[in-house]
Amino acid sequence: MDINHQLVKSLQDGDMSAAKGIYQNYSKAMYNTLIRITGNSEEAQDLLQDAFIKAFNSIQSFRGDSTFGAWLKRIVVNTGLMHLRAKKMEFAEINDALLEQEEENEHTVDIDPALIHEEIKKLPSGSRAVVTLYLLEGYTHKEIAAELDITESTSKTQYMRGKKMLKEQLNEKIYGV
Amino acid sequence: MAFDIEKNVKEKRHQIDVETPPDNLWEGIEDKIDIAQEPEKKDYSWVWKVAASLFLVTSIVLLVLLVSKPGDQEPQLASLSDISSEYKSIETEYISVIQMIESELKLDEEHRKEFPWLFEELEYLEVVNTQYREDLSKVSENEQVIKPLIDYYEKKIKILKRIQLEINRKNNEKDDQINI
Structure with a gap:
């Protein structure tokens, strides 16, 4: 035990x-x-x-x-x-065309976990919640949709957008670009 | 340069929890703990029999009162059915969806203890809705009645679906080990 x-x-x-x-x-x-x-x-x-x-x-x-x-x-x-x-959630807005360009040339760079935590905190509230639930807590998009009162496809889009923003923030922190 | 965030998170999930709560938080918790002791298992079938008898008697009394003084006993509550036959069928549809979900879920006291936050929301919704219906019964504009009542049914369905997801999640977790 x-x-x-x-x-x-x-x-x-x-x-x-x-x-x-x-x-x-x-x-x-x-x-x-x-x-x-x-x-x-x-x-x-x-x-x-x-x-x-x-x-x-x-x-x-x-x-x-x-x-x-x-x-x-x-x-x-x-x-x-x-x-x-109970609060108004703020969702990430970025150009969808940019979203589609993503996923290419992903490098296996070791990122400081503390930095990931810090940068997640900076995301807009709605996408931060979706990224946290999906990426760290293992919720499905269906579950997130029900919990946040959004559609499953909004959850997916916000996850992609949140992830994209997170990568940009990390790039800036690590490489200054 | 693009990072593989998912891979990084997967490999370092434990290390991402970097912040420590302040020491004084525990004091605020300690004072409010009130753990009810588990009662010994007893045969409570007599409770159900008494409850059923009371329910029957209460129903008969209410029925008699309603027949003898129609409209005087309960406050008037607005309903979609009062507006038109079209809204009546919409309301009937909502009610049947809710009943279907409730009958699938078979909610009981255990569920209430398991997911108290969801039942609190459900109870709050019912209280607000009753108040709304009472207030709206005095309103003559149909538009003012339609939206809050439809909102109520939709919110109720959403909360019931969240309970359904929690039950599924709990069942799926039975053999899982959480990483914390």
Whole structure:
């Protein structure tokens, strides 16, 4: 039995000290996901608190038929998306012709992961959410469409646009072009 | 130069989580934890029997009251069906779509506990819609009634579909290991 499983079991049995252990093990990953969804550290902090409170207070409903991490991540992502839906999302606009030129000569350059995180935060809110959900959280475009109340094809286009913008930003940071 | 972002992210997924939450966040969480203890499993079939009896009695009482004083018991609620036969069929279509999704989902208390954020949205939508319908029943312009009522049905269908996706996602995740 892994340590997180033991902590979850202890919390379900009423051992409140296990909650802190769970928080310590998962908060960093969840916080980063929320920063990428909101693009804002302060909002991410409030949402992180809300999401952990929701998760702990409904811990008895976790039955172990998915990993605890997956269950918690779903609550975290949904807390972030509820917040995002309440605001007006801004989608990336770039020339579609440029979009089609993309995908050629992709190089396997090692990019600093911290830089990827920083540059994702700078994307417009709508495309940032689509890029985060698709690229980092493994959502399908169908799921993203339902979550963000957009069409599947908008999700695909915004992903392409977001990715293109991200590449341009990284190019500028790394090569100054 | 173009980067292969997908490859970079796939290979370094864990390392992309670079920021650490401030230490004081935990204090705000700790104070608000309220974990209900799992009750022992008991036979609750009697609860359903009592509930069914109460439902039956309540239904009969309501029916009698409605027949004896028509229109006095409930506030008037606007509906698309009141506008024209065309809107009546649109409303019937929406209602049948909602019923179809609900019957496929077979939503129960477990789902409510599993996806509380979605049920909260659904409940909020119902509260707002009831208020809307009550207010709109006093409005004579049909245009003012049509849009909010259609919006309500569409929003409800969207939330139900999101619940459907969450259930599918949960089923697909059963054997997955998340990378965090």
